[in-house]
Amino acid sequence: MAIVIVSSAIESARRELAQSLAAKLGGVCASREQLVEQATLAGIPVGKLEVAVLKQSTPRERLARLKSRYLSFVTSALCDLASQHRNLVYHGRAGNLLLPGVSHVIRIRLLADNERQLQQTMAALNLDLDKAKDYQRRLKEDVARWVHFMHGTEVDSLNGYDLVLNLAHMSMESAAAAICSMAQLPDFNETPASVRALGDLCLAARARDLLGRDERTGDMDLGVSAQDGRVTVTYMPQQADEAPAISAVLASLQGAREVVCTMALTNLLWLSESFAPDSPDFAHVTELAQRWGAAVELMRLVPQDADDQPVCLASADELTAAGPCRPKEADPTGGIEDDVESKPSAVDGGLAATAERLISLGLFGGGRTLAGGGQEVVAAIKSAPRYSLVMVGDVFMSKGPAVRTRLSRDLAAYVTERITLPVMSKEDLQAKVVFGAKQFSRMALYTALVVVIYLVVFSFQWPIQEFLGSPGSLAMKVVATIAVVSFVPLVAYLFGNSTGLLFKWLRFE
Amino acid sequence: MSDTLEVLVLDDEPIVGKRLKPALAKVGCAVEVFDSPAAALARIAEKEFDVVVTDIRMDEIDGMQVLEAVNRKSLRTKVIMITGYAMMSLAREAMEKGAFDFIAKPFTPEDLREVIGRAAQALRSPAEPPSALAG
Numbered sequence: 167m168a169i170v171i172v173s174s175a176i177e178s179a180r181r182e183l184a185q186s187l188a189a190k191l192g193g194v195c196a197s198r199e200q201l202v203e204q205a206t207l208a209g210i211p212v213g214k215l216e217v218a219v220l221k222q223s224t225p226r227e228r229l230a231r232l233k234s235r236y237l238s239f240v241t242s243a244l245c246d247l248a249s250q251h252r253n254l255v256y257h258g259r260a261g262n263l264l265l266p267g268v269s270h271v272i273r274i275r276l277l278a279d280n281e282r283q284l285q286q287t288m289a290a291l292n293l294d295l296d297k298a299k300d301y302q303r304r305l306k307e308d309v310a311r312w313v314h315f316m317h318g319t320e321v322d323s324l325n326g327y328d329l330v331l332n333l334a335h336m337s338m339e340s341a342a343a344a345i346c347s348m349a350q351l352p353d354f355n356e357t358p359a360s361v362r363a364l365g366d367l368c369l370a371a372r373a374r375d376l377l378g379r380d381e382r383t384g385d386m387d388l389g390v391s392a393q394d395g396r397v398t399v400t401y402m403p404q405q406a407d408e409a410p411a412i413s414a415v416l417a418s419l420q421g422a423r424e425v426v427c428t429m430a431l432t433n434l435l436w437l438s439e440s441f442a443p444d445s446p447d448f449a450h451v452t453e454l455a456q457r458w459g460a461a462v463e464l465m466r467l468v469p470q471d472a473d474d475q476p477v478c479l480a481s482a483d484e485l486t487a488a489g490p491c492r493p494k495e496a497d498p499t500g501g502i503e504d505d506v507e508s509k510p511s512a513v514d515g516g517l518a519a520t521a522e523r524l525i526s527l528g529l530f531g532g533g534r535t536l537a538g539g540g541q542e543v544v545a546a547i548k549s550a551p552r553y554s555l556v557m558v559g560d561v562f563m564s565k566g567p568a569v570r571t572r573l574s575r576d577l578a579a580y581v582t583e584r585i586t587l588p589v590m591s592k593e594d595l596q597a598k599v600v601f602g603a604k605q606f607s608r609m610a611l612y613t614a615l616v617v618v619i620y621l622v623v624f625s626f627q628w629p630i631q632e633f634l635g636s637p638g639s640l641a642m643k644v645v646a647t648i649a650v651v652s653f654v655p656l657v658a659y660l661f662g663n664s665t666g667l668l669f670k671w672l673r674f675e
Numbered sequence: 676m677s678d679t680l681e682v683l684v685l686d687d688e689p690i691v692g693k694r695l696k697p698a699l700a701k702v703g704c705a706v707e708v709f710d711s712p713a714a715a716l717a718r719i720a721e722k723e724f725d726v727v728v729t730d731i732r733m734d735e736i737d738g739m740q741v742l743e744a745v746n747r748k749s750l751r752t753k754v755i756m757i758t759g760y761a762m763m764s765l766a767r768e769a770m771e772k773g774a775f776d777f778i779a780k781p782f783t784p785e786d787l788r789e790v791i792g793r794a795a796q797a798l799r800s801p802a803e804p805p806s807a808l809a810g
Contacts, residue, residue, distance in 0.1 A: 501780025
């Protein structure tokens with residue numbers, strides 16, 4: 167069985183190659199455009215996602231949910247096609263990212279012949295050369311933005327491709343023949359592991375798709391995974407009331423050995439004046455949340471007298487209360503929603519963009535803006551006692567570095583004194599989760615010292631015993647006592663650090 | 676140009692015009708609604724509208740043909756395309772051919788009013804770049 171995925175920004179080129187290849191392999195050919203059409207008919211407004219990308223709108227929670235639904239739908243549809251047909255050729259914009267970790271999928275990147283594409287564009291759209299070039303350039307930029315928005319990666323990245331074909335240097339027929347030969351290689355044969363990986367991927371996608379389509383669960387932020395046929399759905403603590411619906415919805419999921427619903431063990435509260443999904447802080451917080459099976463709740467702390475007013479709350483509770491997406495066929499409005507009060511368009515300090523990324527990771531536990539200081543933070547935490555850790559990020563940003571550091575420490579100390587929760591600064595968190603070259607060197611050094619000490623002690627047992635146990639003068643006894651008192655903590659320190667860093671390296675909590 | 680904005684709304688789903696007409700009339704637009712592209716094209720041929728709001732995907736005549744017809748009649752008219760389908764390349768094509776903006780369904784009347792407001796502004800000061808998609 168061969169699954170070939172052809173990716174290119176130029177639809178006509180990838181379609182031509184995929185059709186030719188499907189004919190050679192005797193398989194079925196499916197396109198991104200077909201799946202998008204099906205997704206739209208299933209009630210996922212893909213056009214809304216595309217226009218948001220075209221207009222470079224600020225990411226919103228609703229868009230993040232639509233994105234997740236769309237990706238689940240496409241993956242699920244691809245899985246259905248793969249299970250129905252012996253050979254499948256799919257072509258899309260960044261299809262290589264759709265079935266990750268399945269070794270028998272062949273991922274092809276197609277570089278189209280620019281000159282030929284220009285001629286085709288000029289003829290099809292009746293444009294002159296300059297306008298055709300402009301059209302192609304902008305379309306490529308649009309596709310790049312789409313790929314970045316949907317998959318968080320760059321469209322030009324060649325990571326994850328098995329083969330890159332440049333149509334400027336070879337014919338479509340030769341390209342299809344080359345891929346056909348490649349599909350026969352043992353490297354792309356199915357293995358029990360690759361079949362299992364595809365099965366789990368499909369099962370998780372189908373589960374997400376079912377949950378996204380149902381009114382009861384469509385707006386919940388859920389983490390869905392599958393392993394060896396066992397589907398695990400993780401929901402946020404504040405969604406506990408809606409959780410029974412998850413099992414009810416997944417009762418119709420076929421192929422699952424077992425469905426397990428678990429509540430995210432805990433919430434991490436990330437307190438900061440501004441958030442950025444590409445920042446190291448974000449990476450550290452999400453890494454810890456993933457390790458702990460926790461949700462991340464964002465609290466944007468702005469000074470009481472800040473110019474930018476607090477934005478509307480975007481807590482998961484509120485989001486859960488929002489109306490579900492309905493299939494187009496059942497939509498009596500023709501796609502024209504009711505007017506709603508416009509929300510304040512205040513600067514949100516990256517709250518929405520970060521929430522969007524957390525939703526994509528299945529880690530979003532809510533977000534809100536709070537005006538004030540330590541007193542307000544403590545009151546907010548006490549009003550919703552569901553956290554196991556508070557991380558104080560960048561606060562008091564309008565102050566100078568020294569004042570900011572002092573005020574941040576004061577805030578952390580104030581909160582620590584008044585609530586029974588651990589409070590960490592961003593530096594503490596960094597120290598807890600980051601394991602880089604510096605930490606590796608320290609671990610190596612401590613381990614080496616411990617080994618040397620043990621070697622010395624076990625190699626020179628008699629002299630050491632004589633030194634410690636011989637009936638000598640009082641002065642010798644004092645020296646021996648001082649040696650033991652200083653040596654034992656030193657060994658403990660080195661051994662403790664060495665093993666602590668080793669556990670950190672192994673991500674062992 | 677009078678203060679009242681002359682708007683033509685074309686969508687083959689009658690409910691769209693039915694919902695948009697009062698929403699736009701509320702802000703002072705004079706709205707004519709069509710669910711037949713042929714009838715809309717006939718009206719466009721006889722009257723110069725300030726703004727034409729058209730669905731892209733329709734059975735008889737598609738939105739791109741409407742855009743071309745509007746352009747033939749008057750380059751001053753702003754055309755806003757609405758669609759429920761994904762159409763990145765189509766959106767770019769429409770922009771190359773002079774569409775003012777795009778709105779994807781589902782949208783609220785306020786979303787459309789905001790785009791029409793920008794169209795009105797562009798009509799008053801045509802030198803400014805009109806489109807949110809201009810890149």
